[in-house]
Amino acid sequence: MKLQVAADWVEQPLKAFVDDARAEIAVLMHPSGQVLGQFGFARSVDVQTACALSAAIYASAGELGRQMQGKPFTVMHYAGKARQMFLAPVPIDGGTLLLLAVFGEESTLGLVQVYFQDFQRAAAQAAPHWTGAETALASDFEVELNRNLAAMFGRT
Amino acid sequence: MTSPYATILAGLIRHRGVKGCLVVGETDGLLVDSTLQFGVNGQIFAALTASLFRKARRASQAAGLGDAAFVQLEAENGRVCAVGRGELVLVVVAEPRVNLGLVRVDMLKAVEALA
Numbered sequence: 001m002k003l004q005v006a007a008d009w010v011e012q013p014l015k016a017f018v019d020d021a022r023a024e025i026a027v028l029m030h031p032s033g034q035v036l037g038q039f040g041f042a043r044s045v046d047v048q049t050a051c052a053l054s055a056a057i058y059a060s061a062g063e064l065g066r067q068m069q070g071k072p073f074t075v076m077h078y079a080g081k082a083r084q085m086f087l088a089p090v091p092i093d094g095g096t097l098l099l100l101a102v103f104g105e106e107s108t109l110g111l112v113q114v115y116f117q118d119f120q121r122a123a124a125q126a127a128p129h130w131t132g133a134e135t136a137l138a139s140d141f142e143v144e145l146n147r148n149l150a151a152m153f154g155r156t
Numbered sequence: 157m158t159s160p161y162a163t164i165l166a167g168l169i170r171h172r173g174v175k176g177c178l179v180v181g182e183t184d185g186l187l188v189d190s191t192l193q194f195g196v197n198g199q200i201f202a203a204l205t206a207s208l209f210r211k212a213r214r215a216s217q218a219a220g221l222g223d224a225a226f227v228q229l230e231a232e233n234g235r236v237c238a239v240g241r242g243e244l245v246l247v248v249v250a251e252p253r254v255n256l257g258l259v260r261v262d263m264l265k266a267v268e269a270l271a
Binding site for chain 2: 079107108109110111113114
């Protein structure tokens with residue numbers, strides 16, 4: 001499976017994370033909907049769905065946390081029977097990105113957490129100052145997402 | 157709050173040359189309890205040793221040898237030993253001079269009380 005990136009700086013940290021954490025799927029995105037890199041999906045429509053759902057989950061978890069404890073929940077882990085999902089924020093200069101990772105029996109939550117910390121550090125060093133949108137507007141979400149998907153999957 | 161594994165860990169850390177012992181979840185690689193007398197990030201170490209134990213166990217099964225009973229890693233400056241029962245792995249980190257036979261016997265006894 002090929003790693004696809006919409007920004008050059010994403011490639012090295014995301015590849016290291018996928019290799020080390022044995023992730024089956026990894027998607028780096030901005031909560032506004034811009035996808036910056038992905039591994040594991042063969043079709044752009046699947047990345048589109050994953051980004052939309054992850055952004056929604058992150059927003060919902062944040063609001064739920066604010067309601068319950070006065071501050072947002074950030075890291076989310078879901079353990080299924082065969083696969084597990086990990087969704088967590090990646091702070092960078094000028095903003096926050098989201099990393100979605102799906103892993104199976106080749107990895108563990110502990111390993112994913114360990115290599116996610118490495119990824120956070122590497123991304124914070126490599127990422128340029130974020131100049132994109134901070135909040136997701138319904139119209140922008142699709143435009144931003146489609147633009148980067150086209151770049152990653154070679155569509156015009 | 158004392159965990160149910162504190163007594164087990166206290167018994168193992170008393171051995172001369174043992175620098176740390178941990179109880180780790182085998183399937184999730186998360187640290188359950190530990191006594192560490194050297195500078196190491198327990199959570200990172202727990203995740204990596206659980207992964208090592210899982211892979212050793214799978215290799216043993218793949219070779220038709222059954223479950224791995226005792227896994228030992230010899231490094232330049234020490235040893236890492238692991239035994240598992242159920243969902244948990246008991247890990248000991250020791251210096252090269254440790255009486256490995258004694259530690260092994262105590263680990264095999266202790267692991268019976270884990271599950």
